[in-house]
Amino acid sequence: MTTVLRPDDRPRTRLRGSTLYRALRSGAALAVFSCLTALAMAAAASPAARQVEKPSRQAGKVPGAAQARDDGSPPVARMGSATITQAELQDMLQQIPPTQRMQLAARREALEDLLWQRLAERYLVRDARKANWAQQPQVKAQIDAAARELSDRIVAATYLQQQAKVPDAYPSQDELKAAYAKLAPPPSAPATYALAQIFLKRPAPGDSDSTKAMEALRAQAKALAAQARAAGGDFAQLAKAHSQDAASAAQGGALSPQPQPLARMRPAAAKAAGTLNVGEVSDPVETAQGLFIFKLLDKQVERPIPLAELEPMLRQAMRADLARRNERAYLESIAARGDMHVDDAALAAAVERLP
Numbered sequence: 001m002t003t004v005l006r007p008d009d010r011p012r013t014r015l016r017g018s019t020l021y022r023a024l025r026s027g028a029a030l031a032v033f034s035c036l037t038a039l040a041m042a043a044a045a046s047p048a049a050r051q052v053e054k055p056s057r058q059a060g061k062v063p064g065a066a067q068a069r070d071d072g073s074p075p076v077a078r079m080g081s082a083t084i085t086q087a088e089l090q091d092m093l094q095q096i097p098p099t100q101r102m103q104l105a106a107r108r109e110a111l112e113d114l115l116w117q118r119l120a121e122r123y124l125v126r127d128a129r130k131a132n133w134a135q136q137p138q139v140k141a142q143i144d145a146a147a148r149e150l151s152d153r154i155v156a157a158t159y160l161q162q163q164a165k166v167p168d169a170y171p172s173q174d175e176l177k178a179a180y181a182k183l184a185p186p187p188s189a190p191a192t193y194a195l196a197q198i199f200l201k202r203p204a205p206g207d208s209d210s211t212k213a214m215e216a217l218r219a220q221a222k223a224l225a226a227q228a229r230a231a232g233g234d235f236a237q238l239a240k241a242h243s244q245d246a247a248s249a250a251q252g253g254a255l256s257p258q259p260q261p262l263a264r265m266r267p268a269a270a271k272a273a274g275t276l277n278v279g280e281v282s283d284p285v286e287t288a289q290g291l292f293i294f295k296l297l298d299k300q301v302e303r304p305i306p307l308a309e310l311e312p313m314l315r316q317a318m319r320a321d322l323a324r325r326n327e328r329a330y331l332e333s334i335a336a337r338g339d340m341h342v343d344d345a346a347l348a349a350a351v352e353r354l355p
Contacts, residue, residue: 077112079119082126092118164326171318179318180307187305190261193273194298196235196253198224199245202290221284221291228281228295235281235295244290259300268292273299 073087203213236252243249262270276296
């Protein structure tokens, strides 16, 4: 029995979820990396590779390591004469999805395993080349097939990009205005605040006199707040003389960068900023780090973002959206060129033969 899927019968969602669509949307660079990584890591991921006892790891600078490529970056790992440079490691990490990359970067042992696998792979390739293994008929056939597939994917991906190319003049000023008018809710910039602080560090825990020291610190903070509020009080001079946060003290207590919305501030600073008027000084705010005294230097109220300010971001988003729509339209034009015939028995047999 043969199933025929005509263009109108194929759900639109099937095109976006198809292997072809995902492969072409991924781009040529990802295609290259996916293919090469799958081939290169297969040996390292095998049961035999997992049973291999890895060489001892030695921390510190890599001694006598020749660079694996002429990129000018220092070597980060060496095993025998095989070396991986800092630039190479960064390239490797950039090819990993962001979430997995962050997890990998936080695990030293996982990073070392990745380095070991790549170094072992280089030795494996070197040994195979010495044995002229690439000229073995079955190996050469696999290489040629992989090269053809990779070449086809690169050609298809780059051709699709060309077909989806957005005109340089898009969007026009009128199109930008129309898109801006449709934004809901209208874009706005949150209120921002500029703060200065005086910071008094909490006494070290465990000190036998820590309770008395903390009481003295609270009294000092109250006195400084009172001086800052008094007629003629100079908050900036008090911060320079008494604040224990060197960076802000050097600026008269002014925090950097300024100004900031409440969402980007530390909780203590945000709470003070939201309750003070410009020029006012807060009561001492006690935290796990110590005591803070804040002064609100400036406040900018929430405001609408005009088109002129939003235009670069809006233009980029509109061009990207049109490119995606152009890609989909071209792929759907391919799907509309004819019926797809599926041999049900052959399909079932192919699936059943999977290992």
